[in-house]
Amino acid sequence: MSETRAERRRRTEERILGAARALFAELGFERATIRAVAKAAGVDPALVMQYFGSKQELFQQAVRVTPAVRSEAGVDGLVEELLSTLSVKMGELPQGTLAMMRSMLTHPEAAASARFVLKAQIDRLEEALPAADARLRAALMTMVMLGVTIGHQLLELDELRSAPPEEIAAALRPALRALAEAEKPADEPADELITGQ
Template sequence: MSELSRAERRQRTERRILDTARELFAQRGFERTTIRAVAQAAEVDPALVMQYYGSKQRLFDAAVRVAEPPAGEAGPEELIEELLGSLDVKLGELPPASLAMMRSMLTHPEAAASARGVLGRQIERVGRSLPGERARLRAALMTMIMLGVAVGHQLLELDELRDVPPEDIARLLRPCLQALSEG
């Protein structure tokens, strides 16, 4: 068995720090997650976390970064199917990055700035698929409806959202999203 190169060890360490940060930000939120706690849980020195990321804010930004969907231009119907299809994920076990952002975005200004960036890109992508006037506003409303459902289910644990299958929620949301997509 060959030993890992220095670059491979560095990459594994950085990945371990980032995975640990995602878990802690998801569990504790931005305010209660410290560089020291991340370092301890990742079994590294706090100085190493700072060397890789420079600040808690940059660590958070890296932790909540999610892969963007392909930039293809979907039509309104395909867009609605994509949004409603994502409910299974949003109402299931969310990735730690998504949970971390949701938990922190309402309580910390820097986390809110990160969320605005992610949501802004989502709104831009959705808006490109909508015909007619005020596409960006309609895209923002569609995006925030989906976020609201996820927050109600994941963070507020509303029984009304947790006691029904995602398909039922999707069926009820469809007319609303269709109306917004048409302008």
């Protein structure tokens, strides 16, 4: 059975997106060119523009990330769920994710994509945290994990690259639990001390 025109177009679009993800991940938005993407995909640069309209739109399509689904596991389960992603964050990330991370501080479109993904994670964490300042805590937990990922993947820090994910998880666990747990109200022992009771 021969391939339809729509199927050929989809296959070509996917080839272009794959090439774009690889180049944006390696070079970032500014240095990756339409011509280089076209060459890597084996198509004419005009076809890339015909399908995607602009480098900006190509980038937006290439870095689109679907937020992960949140579990209903309580505070401890939430911390363990975050820590369980370390093996992924320390391994080979999807090229769209790497492209977004590499470009998010220099390109507004990448920054917007990163904010969208991070906001979705913060929303999920906030719902599961019992503290009054749950949103702040959720943001801090998210940034801790992002910082570890950037340190390992982009900065290639020896201290992170040489440590197995389980060791990093063990070191992070107390800090993430402290952020996740609501502080208990003080029992007001100070009044007793002042009155001598």
